[in-house]
Amino acid sequence: MVRVPANRCGCAKSSCSALRSRRSGLLNISKMAATTPAAATAQHVVHIEAVQTAVPTRVVEPGRTRLVAVAAPPLQAPALQRRVRAVLYYRRADGTAAPDAWEDGVWVKESLSEALADHPEMAGRLRRRADGSWEVKLNDTGVRLLQATVDATLDEFLAGKGLKRRETALAPWTDVNADDPDMCPPFFMQLTRFQGDGGYAVGVSCALVLADPLTLARFLLSWARTHARMRAQSKATPLPMAQYLAYFQRPETTRKRVRSVPIDSFAGDGAAETVLFRAGAAAADGGHGDHTALAAACVDKASEALGKKDKVSRLSVVVVDAPAHAAAGDDWLAGKTTIGTCTASGGGAAAAASLEAVQWSELGLEKLVLRDSKPVLVSYSIVTGGGGDEGLVVVMPDDGAGSFLVTATLPK
Structure with a gap:
């Protein structure tokens, strides 16, 4: 005689009303989990596909530095973490094919390296001087460049709660070690692709001791022009770029990601507001x-x-x-x-x-064109690096007109 296991209610029949009720409840819970915004947000993951370094295409002459004078040394470690964060969101231009992620990443890296040749300070490293001040050593060390994907469409990501906090997943940062700053890049760039709609984002984090917001914006605009020029030259004249690309291993041949991190696990980097x-x-x-x-x-x-x-x-x-x-x-x-x-x-x-009082658009990043598209949204932040209840003011000369742009950042 074969025993039929009893259900939790004690009934051996699959038609038991208690079993049907439990199955129905589980089905409803599953539907709710799939449709509620909180659940959808919790499923979003950023996948780091590659971590590289873009170095200038021309070597800087030895000994060049840029001074970071400290009025009252020593400069505390939190001051080294103050940074500018900008995230530019793009949609694919109408009528254009979706770019190959691997090929597009190569173009970004090569054009960034070319732009750094004209702005070598952006590829430098911080170094402490004997008098307590600091300097940027122009040593061609390079900009840390990451390529990533997100398990969400662009619209889903922008509609999620806590956008400023979640943007930390798109503009990475690693704290500068005050005791060993030579090993810490003060400038990060990440190219992030969203799923399903051809959207992508370019996120940057740059230490204030390396570049102020206006200087950073001008460098990014210069890079965008270089990117467009190199692509135009490639279309007009056969260049060895296609052969050059053959030396890069395509991501699909490795199928191995550097890491995958839920976006909601990224911690906020300080609540502050800037005017x-x-x-x-x-x-x-x-x-x-x-x-x-x-x-x-x-x-x-x-x-x-x-x-x-x-x-x-x-x-x-x-x-x-x-x-x-x-x-x-x-x-x-x-x-x-x-x-x-x-x-x-x-x-x-x-x-x-x-x-x-002026708008962040004064920096001009809303005009940064990539692949024939302007950004649909540009997000700016000044991250104070744990400055407590202290305010932060950055004074920047604006061309030769004698005027200045000034950011005033206050804790919330």
Whole structure:
């Protein structure tokens, strides 16, 4: 005699009403898990397909550096983590075929290397000087370049909750080790492809001691022009690029990813808000030969614009000088950076009166064209690197017009 196992309700029949009810409940739960936004978001994973380094195509002459002067050394480790983050989202241009991910990645790397030849400081590394200041050593070490995919369409990713936090998956960063900075890249770029709709994103994270937001934006625009020129030349004239590509191993031949990480597992990198201003030359100087009055005025204006009742008491001020060449044998002063601190008071009526709040589009990244498409969205952030309740002001010269762009970043 064969025993038929009883159901949990004690009945051996498959038609048991309790069993049917349980099956129905499980089916409903499964449907809910598949349709609720929270569940859909939880399934999104970023897959790192490749980690590479783009180095300049021309060698920099030995000994070139760019000074990072510290007004009150030593520069604390959290200050090295302050960075600019930008993520540009694109859709495939109408009527164009979906680009081959492998080939497109090669074009990005090769054009980035060519652009770095004209901007070698972006490929440098940080180094501490004996006097407590820092410098960027132009040693051709390169930019860390990652290629990734996301298990979501572009629209699904943009519609998810906590976009700013989730964008950390698209613009990677590894903290700079203050004791061994030569081994830590201060500039990351990631090319991320979304599934199903041809969307992709270019995310960058760049240390403020390497480049301010305006300098970074101009470099990216230069890279985009280089990318377009190289592709146009390849179409017009047969170049050895096709043969060159044969030396690269296609991703599908390896079927091995570097790592896969759920997007919701990425931690936020500090809650802060940034307001951008334009200031004239008089406001930037403040009549005292420094930028403390301008910084304090910008923080006052930013606090007012953001509706903050409790104002910060201390500021870190990052000032970027206009590009210039030093005398032979001296430091390379192209965009020398000075880092100092001051109190958040005494902005002055003159400095405040000349300030004009502007949009991030002043940086021009909304015009960055890749594959004949402009970005559908550009996201900007200043990451303070765990600066606590301290404010952060970055003063940047804007061409030779005598005006400045200033970012004022305050903790939430």
